[in-house]
Amino acid sequence: MYYWFKGGAIHSAESGIAGTLLDDKFVKMYHSNQLAEQGQFKEGLKVGTWKTWHSNGTIESVQNWKKGLKCGDYLRYDQNGALAESGKYSKDLKTGKWVNFEKNDTLVYKKGTLVPKKQKLSKSQEYRLKEEQAKIEKSQKEAQQLEITQDANTLTSYKEATKEKEKAEKERIAKEKAAEKEKTAKEKAAEQEKKKAADKAPKKDSKTKSFFKNIFTKKQ
Numbered sequence: 703m704y705y706w707f708k709g710g711a712i713h714s715a716e717s718g719i720a721g722t723l724l725d726d727k728f729v730k731m732y733h734s735n736q737l738a739e740q741g742q743f744k745e746g747l748k749v750g751t752w753k754t755w756h757s758n759g760t761i762e763s764v765q766n767w768k769k770g771l772k773c774g775d776y777l778r779y780d781q782n783g784a785l786a787e788s789g790k791y792s793k794d795l796k797t798g799k800w801v802n803f804e805k806n807d808t809l810v811y812k813k814g815t816l817v818p819k820k821q822k823l824s825k826s827q828e829y830r831l832k833e834e835q836a837k838i839e840k841s842q843k844e845a846q847q848l849e850i851t852q853d854a855n856t857l858t859s860y861k862e863a864t865k866e867k868e869k870a871e872k873e874r875i876a877k878e879k880a881a882e883k884e885k886t887a888k889e890k891a892a893e894q895e896k897k898k899a900a901d902k903a904p905k906k907d908s909k910t911k912s913f914f915k916n917i918f919t920k921k922q
Contacts, residue, residue, distance in 0.1 A: 732757055741767070756781045765791075780804070 723746030730739035736759055741752035747770035754762040760783045766774035772791035780786045789800035795814030802809070810817040823831065 746770075 724743035725745055726743060728739070728741050728743055729737070732738045734757070736757060737755050738757075739752070739754045741748060742750045748767035749769065750767060752765050752767055756762045758781055760781055761779050763779070764775070764777040765772060766776075768774075771794040773793065774790060776787075776789050776791055777785065778787040784803070786804050787800070787802050789796060789811075790798045792813075796811035797813065798811065800809045800811060801807075810819075
């Protein structure tokens with residue numbers, strides 16, 4: 703933040719300067735001539751230690767600045783001079799532990815962002831939380847075991863089904879071979895029976911032999 707003087711007043715902006723940059727000690731007073739603020743400017747930027755006071759004259763705050771950015775320790779006091787708040791800045795951002803003594807509260811910041819507090823639990827709450835966590839872990843293990851078992855059962859079923867298919871295929875091939883063998887045997891047996899029948903049947907005389915046989919019969 704830059705500060706400059708123009709038209710009898712002090713102006714400030716992050717950019718767009720339109721006057722003479724402040725570059726010296728700075729003092730601000732209340733209408734009662736009581737000191738209100740004191741610090742140092744360098745080329746329009748706050749530097750060093752800056753202090754403010756309550757209208758009753760007690761110190762209000764102490765803040766360090768570096769090149770226009772808040773840095774280091776920050777202290778704030780109430781009108782009675784008691785410390786009300788303490789913390790630190792880093793490059794204009796709240797950082798670390800901030801204690802508010804008026805509210806008896808402590809907050810933690812990281813790069814200007816408030817870090818959520820961890821909830822404090824009673825012993826009974828901690829015990830129940832551990833029990834719930836144990837149940838969750840047990841359920842997860844059981845689910846994993848069930849998944850492993852299901853995978854094993856699926857693999858076993860697949861293997862058994864494959865074996866059954868292979869067995870059925872072997873049986874089919876064996877039946878086909880047996881049927882083919884039986885068919886061949888039947889055809890061979892039929893051929894043999896046909897041959898036997900042919901061998902047993904009376905043989906017919908040739909035409910020449912029958913002619914001479916008839917002539918011989920007539921002469922007698």
